[in-house]
Structure formats: C-alpha cells, structure tokens
Amino acid sequence: PCVNPQEYTGVKMEVVEWSPAAKAIESKVNGRKVFLVAATLRPETMYGQTNCFVGTSIKYGVFAINDTEAFVCTYRAARNMAFQGLSPERGQTQQLLEIDGAALVGTKIKAPFGLAPEVFVLPMDNVLGTKGTGVVTSVPSDSPDDFATVSDLRKKPEFYKIEREWVSIDPIPVLMTPTYGELTAPRLVEKLKIQSQKDVKQLAEAKEIAYKEGFYSGVMLVGEFKGLTVQEAKPKVRASMIEQGLAFAYAE
Ligand code: A2H
Known part of the structure; x- marks a missing residue:
C-alpha cells in the first residue's frame, strides 16, 4: 500500500533520431513530437545526464498526450498520467503502438538542461517496469547505479549489443560535497569496491x-x-x- 506518494519529475527527452529497430514509429505518430519520459527524484542533477536507460525486456508504449506530443513509457505509467491530466481524455490512455525496450537502444534523444545536450538510449539490467515510467535518465556523477551500469557497458559493448560511441560521454561534475568532491558516485563505487551493476546490495548502500x-x-x-x-x-x-515545458510533475 502506498502511504506516501512519491513526487517524481517527469523529464521529457525528445527523440532526435530513432534507432533502426524503432524507426517505424516515425510514420505512426501523426507528426507528433515523441519524448522518452524519465522519472527522477533528483531534478537538480539533470545538468549531468550522459545517456538514458531502458530495460531491454520491458514493453513500452507510445502514447498520444495531445495532438502534438506523444510519450514513450510503460502502460502502467501512461495510465497514471492519464489520471493526472496527461492524455487526450482524462483517465484514458491513447496508445499509438507498442515497442520492446531492446528496440529503443541506440535512439538519440535530447537531455533537457544537460551540459551534453544529446545522448543515447542504453540498456540497464535493474530498470523496473513497475516503478516510475520505466525510463531512467542517467547521471553517473551522482547516481552509483548509473555509474556502475555505464562502466559495465564500456567494458563489454559487444555483449550489451551497443556501439562504444554511445557511451563516450564521461561523468560530468554537477555538485560538490565535502566528503566526495565533485564526482560523488564514482568515488563511492570505488570506495565500496563495486564491480558492476550486479552488486545490488552495495549499490543500495552507495545510493543511500x-x-x-x-x-x-x-x-x-x-x-x-x-x-x-x-x-x-x-x-x-x-x-x-x-x-520551460521540459518536464512535468508525476506522482505515484
Ligand atoms: B534517479 P525510488 Cl543522480 N527502475 O534519477 C529503476 N530505477 C528507477 C526507475 C525504474 N523504473 N525509475 C526511476 N529510477 C531511478 C537520477 C538520480 C536518481 C540520481 C541519484 C539517485 C537517484 C538520475 N538517475 O535515485 O525507488 C531514478 O534515478 C536514487 C534515489 O522511486 C530515480 O531518481 O526512490 C530513482 O530511481 C527513483 O527511485
């Protein structure tokens, strides 16, 4: 049961160029701008976005929000959004099509407020289809999960079926803390000897x-x-x- 609703920021990451596997979406959205929508609890870190994550075995939908915009997220999130005034008709989703997370990988998107303005969609093992929008924007400077995942992808791009170029942006300093300096997450991942995104226990501690x-x-x-x-x-x-129209309030 949900006692305290979580107040997320829904960050609108506009598609600049679809991956080949997702290219067909372009002709099915009726000229709408399409955004991958990431749910974050740390809007102040958005300057440091270096990529965005999806789960490769999660199903996503492309949902019409109005006549000019469509969002990519899980059906569950689209339904919540429809009850929060984000859909053509309150409480009703309008799904234009469905797509596998794997097909979204390699899509180039805009990162609102990002010092790196354009980034790629990449795979992450630990994305839950049951939380937020199922899309996670990645800030390796301040999120240990994001840093550990990006490090995995850089070590084994072929294994993860990605191009090395898609993970070429280094962590971007966003904020300074007295104990960990300007790259909190990389320092913590090193300090707690976290080897990969599979070290979920240590990652939970680092995250805290x-x-x-x-x-x-x-x-x-x-x-x-x-x-x-x-x-x-x-x-x-x-x-x-x-x-600036780059984000919206999203609660669940
Ligand atoms: B946070 P809570 Cl810099 N699956 O955003 C896995 N993780 C998800 C998710 C999903 N479906 N949806 C959102 N998240 C991540 C930034 C960030 C985040 C930083 C540092 C910590 C941090 C950049 N990634 O989260 O379980 C998103 O990552 C740690 C609190 O609802 C979101 O905020 O509390 C956070 O988890 C929401 O987690």
Whole structure:
C-alpha cells in the first residue's frame, strides 16, 4: 500500500533520431513530437545526464498526450498520467503502438538542461517496469547505479549489443560535497569496491550515502542555480524545467 506518494519529475527527452529497430514509429505518430519520459527524484542533477536507460525486456508504449506530443513509457505509467491530466481524455490512455525496450537502444534523444545536450538510449539490467515510467535518465556523477551500469557497458559493448560511441560521454561534475568532491558516485563505487551493476546490495548502500551527502552537504557547481545548496536548488531547477515545458510533475 502506498502511504506516501512519491513526487517524481517527469523529464521529457525528445527523440532526435530513432534507432533502426524503432524507426517505424516515425510514420505512426501523426507528426507528433515523441519524448522518452524519465522519472527522477533528483531534478537538480539533470545538468549531468550522459545517456538514458531502458530495460531491454520491458514493453513500452507510445502514447498520444495531445495532438502534438506523444510519450514513450510503460502502460502502467501512461495510465497514471492519464489520471493526472496527461492524455487526450482524462483517465484514458491513447496508445499509438507498442515497442520492446531492446528496440529503443541506440535512439538519440535530447537531455533537457544537460551540459551534453544529446545522448543515447542504453540498456540497464535493474530498470523496473513497475516503478516510475520505466525510463531512467542517467547521471553517473551522482547516481552509483548509473555509474556502475555505464562502466559495465564500456567494458563489454559487444555483449550489451551497443556501439562504444554511445557511451563516450564521461561523468560530468554537477555538485560538490565535502566528503566526495565533485564526482560523488564514482568515488563511492570505488570506495565500496563495486564491480558492476550486479552488486545490488552495495549499490543500495552507495545510493543511500550519495543521496544524503548530496542533499545535506551538496553545493551546485553548474547551471542557473550555481552556488546554491542542493536543498535550495532542487525545487528551483524543477520549477524552471517545468516552466520551460521540459518536464512535468508525476506522482505515484
Ligand atoms: B534517479 P525510488 Cl543522480 N527502475 O534519477 C529503476 N530505477 C528507477 C526507475 C525504474 N523504473 N525509475 C526511476 N529510477 C531511478 C537520477 C538520480 C536518481 C540520481 C541519484 C539517485 C537517484 C538520475 N538517475 O535515485 O525507488 C531514478 O534515478 C536514487 C534515489 O522511486 C530515480 O531518481 O526512490 C530513482 O530511481 C527513483 O527511485
């Protein structure tokens, strides 16, 4: 049972170029702009996006939101969104088509507020189809899960069926903490001797430390709110993204 609803920020990552396996979507959206929508709890870190993750065995849908926009996310998320005013008709999804996560890999998308403005969709083992939108934007500087996954992909691109070029962006410093400096997640992954995204237990611990450290002791290094504490900047970055039409509030 859900006691405290989670207030996510839905980040709209516009498709710039579909992967060959997803190319057919283009002709089925009636000229709409299509966005992969990532649910995040750390909007203040969006400057450091280096890619985006999907689960390769998760089913996604392309959902019409209105006449001009369509979102890629799980059916479950689209249904929640429809009850939050994001669909042509309240409470009703309008699915244009279905697509496997694997087919989305290699799609080039925009990363709103990202210092690297265009990034690729990549595979992550631990994406849950039952949380958020099923799409996770990746910030390896501040998310141990993201850093560990990107490191796996760089070590074995053939195994993960990706091009090495798709993981070419290094972690981008976003905020500074007294204990871990400007790359909190890489430091923690090293300190806790995390070898890969499969080390879920240590990753949960690293995630907890990174979150607390960032929230209570972090200071922004980049962006509109550079110099503010993370605690101050978090709602401001979120509001700014929403105001610019690059994100929306999403609860579940
Ligand atoms: B966070 P909570 Cl920089 N499956 O965003 C797996 N993970 C998911 C997900 C899904 N379906 N949907 C969202 N997430 C991730 C940024 C970030 C995040 C940073 C640091 C920590 C962090 C960039 N990735 O999360 O279980 C998303 O990653 C750790 C709290 O609902 C989202 O925020 O609490 C977070 O997990 C939501 O996790």
